[in-house]
Amino acid sequence: MSSEGRTTRQQVAVRAALDSSAEFVSAQQLHAELRAAGERVGLATVYRALGKMSEGGEVDVLVRPDGETLYRSCSSGHHHHLICRGCGTTVEVAAPSVERWARDVAEREGFSDVSHTVELVGLCRACSQAVDMAP
Amino acid sequence: MSSEGRTTRQQVAVRAALDSSAEFVSAQQLHAELRAAGERVGLATVYRALGKMSEGGEVDVLVRPDGETLYRSCSSGHHHHLICRGCGTTVEVAAPSVERWARDVAEREGFSDVSHTVELVGLCRACSQAVDMAP
DNA sequence: TTAATTGCAAATCCTTTGCAGATTC
DNA sequence: GAATCTGCAAAGGATTTGCAATTAA
Numbered sequence A, B: 001m002s003s004e005g006r007t008t009r010q011q012v013a014v015r016a017a018l019d020s021s022a023e024f025v026s027a028q029q030l031h032a033e034l035r036a037a038g039e040r041v042g043l044a045t046v047y048r049a050l051g052k053m054s055e056g057g058e059v060d061v062l063v064r065p066d067g068e069t070l071y072r073s074c075s076s077g078h079h080h081h082l083i084c085r086g087c088g089t090t091v092e093v094a095a096p097s098v099e100r101w102a103r104d105v106a107e108r109e110g111f112s113d114v115s116h117t118v119e120l121v122g123l124c125r126a127c128s129q130a131v132d133m134a135p
Numbered sequence C: 001t002t003a004a005t006t007g008c009a010a011a012t013c014c015t016t017t018g019c020a021g022a023t024t025c
Numbered sequence D: 001g002a003a004t005c006t007g008c009a010a011a012g013g014a015t016t017t018g019c020a021a022t023t024a025a
Helices: A010-018 A027-038 A042-055 A094-109 A125-132 B009-019 B026-034 B043-056 B095-111 B125-133
Strands: A058-061 A068-072 A078-082 A090-093 A112-123 B059-063 B069-073 B080-084 B088-093 B112-123
Touching: A010 A027, A010 A042, A010 A068, A027 A042, A027 A068, A027 B009, A042 A058, A042 A068, A058 A112, A058 B095, A068 B043, A078 B095, A094 A112, A094 B080, A094 B088, A094 B095, A094 B112, A112 B095, A112 B125, B009 B026, B009 B043, B009 B080, B026 B043, B026 B069, B043 B069, B059 B112, B095 B112
Parallel strands: A078 A112, B080 B112
Antiparallel strands: A058 A068, A078 A090, A112 B112, B059 B069, B080 B088
């Protein structure tokens, strides 16, 4: 498995940096961290490395509402987010039933190596009340 | 409800255009359609209108892997997508159990007016075999 | 009237690409 | 040694913003 291409110092560094974070991080963040750690890596290279890993299904990819792409090495503690569209508060939620459903659907459709993204967006209690009181 | 701001010809047009499509569409697509239909509307205005609707929870928002943002008026026939990361094939999947779960989680956390996005990304049968046969 | 909204174009931000030089196999 | 990979900077594409002119209320 994984016979494509050559392995370079930079690719190893990017993968290591990604593994060291349990959360989703952006390419720019990774690049900054690598630079801060003394690694000499170009931003474009970070993008290229992440692109390859993502093609190979080795990382989970997530696109934020503002268009920034976030990456996380697969199989970290897995959970989803419930986000308030008023104040941005984020609540982490586990979803064993959704995981199961995703696996079943994938199998039924003949897909393999499936990852999933789930996002819930709503109004938290506080913001909901703020709306009711609007002028 | 919805007491903010003034109602302009452009806003009405954007909303109408959005309603006329059952699928997700981008701001640029909407703008093109509106122009084609003879409406005189600026692209920035389309973005501003969609932004407001989305703040108010009046549309479902979805961000594609390439960073483009798609919009759909709420409560159209609701389903999710299973996408092949090899060839881009998309399968529509219903998910009553997920809908139920989303509603429950929202309620438990005190959130209201919650919409959700679910995306499954994997390798379809054909692409999976192609990988196995790789040179 | 008069404050909100529009339209345009310039500005931003993330991401991709062209190409010469460095590097892995 | 030869094909691949990197780095830089320039290009690309979607979205946002400044500001004068327009328009809803």
